[in-house]
Amino acid sequence: MPELPWDTAERVSREYSVPKRDVETLLGLDEYGASGITYFEEITQGETNLGRKTLNWCVSVGRADVRIVHEMLGQLYRNDQSWSPRTVPSQLVREIIVAIENRKITGTNSKAILKFLLENPSSRSLHLDDILEELGIASADSIDLVTLCRSSIQAMPEVARHIRAGQTKAVGRLIGDVMKRSGGAADAKVAKDIILDLLR
Numbered sequence: 001m002p003e004l005p006w007d008t009a010e011r012v013s014r015e016y017s018v019p020k021r022d023v024e025t026l027l028g029l030d031e032y033g034a035s036g037i038t039y040f041e042e043i044t045q046g047e048t049n050l051g052r053k054t055l056n057w058c059v060s061v062g063r064a065d066v067r068i069v070h071e072m073l074g075q076l077y078r079n080d081q082s083w084s085p086r087t088v089p090s091q092l093v094r095e096i097i098v099a100i101e102n103r104k105i106t107g108t109n110s111k112a113i114l115k116f117l118l119e120n121p122s123s124r125s126l127h128l129d130d131i132l133e134e135l136g137i138a139s140a141d142s143i144d145l146v147t148l149c150r151s152s153i154q155a156m157p158e159v160a161r162h163i164r165a166g167q168t169k170a171v172g173r174l175i176g177d178v179m180k181r182s183g184g185a186a187d188a189k190v191a192k193d194i195i196l197d198l199l200r
Contacts, residue, residue, distance in 0.1 A: 008037055016044065016051025026055070035085050042090035043097065053097055075118050088117050088124055095128040108184045109137050137185055145178070145186055149194045152177040163199050171195055 003011070005027050013020040029036030044050045076083055096113060099105045105113075113131055117123055123131060152174045153160045162170040171192055178191045 003034075005034070008034060012037060012040070012051075016048050016055070018051050018055050022055050029083055036083075039085050039090050043094045045094070050094075050097060050101070053101070054093070072114060072118075075114060079118065081118070086124075088114070092117070092124065092126075092128065099128060103187050103190075105132070105137065106184055106187065108179075112137070112184075137183060145182075145191060146194055146198075148178050148181050148186065149174070149191055149198055151181065153195065153198060160199055163196070168196070 009020050009023045009027060012018065012023045012026075023037075026036035026040055027034065029039075040054060043054045072083070072088065076087065081087075096105070096110055100107060100110055109132075112135060113128075116131065116135055123134070126134070156174060156177060159170050159173050163174070174195050175188050175191050178186050178195070179188060
């Protein structure tokens with residue numbers, strides 16, 4: 001006997017510490033074959049720490065920190081397309097999620113990647129590095145973040161003066177400039193720490 005749907009929802013929810021309603025969304029992708037659950041487990045490969053991030057990517061990349069089944073389904077729905085395990089190969093989704101986890105790309109980058117993949121079916125056989133090159137997205141590994149932060153500080157001396165005077169909320173403007181200079185590839189949290197260190 002195959003695993004019954006309610007047993008699957010209970011197991012996946014428990015093993016990956018994710019909401020049962022989201023697991024039920026995956027089950028609903030293929031009511032009889034459970035290919036949504038298979039897809040999810042191919043991405044996570046048993047790594048429970050990737051469970052919530054994978055589920056979000058598969059069922060919304062809504063927050064800047066990685067969401068994919070939500071975002072994927074949302075984009076497909078807006079374009080009147082249906083989901084299948086071949087929509088974006090599970091191995092490629094895993095590459096994207098791991099890259100975000102390792103801070104190689106940002107959540108913002110992942111949205112652009114997903115949009116590109118859904119609009120260009122032929123790109124789905126590519127590796128992530130090839131997609132990044134195609135989109136002109138620099139890997140965070142290749143960015144000299146300290147230099148970018150210094151450039152932003154020099155370009156916005158008045159904002160820097162306010163931050164030195166204790167108005168730390170103004171750091172958001174410098175972070176925004178760093179993100180723009182990096183093409184969205186910089187890690188905003190790391191950029192904030194560097195900027196504050198440079199201005200101390």
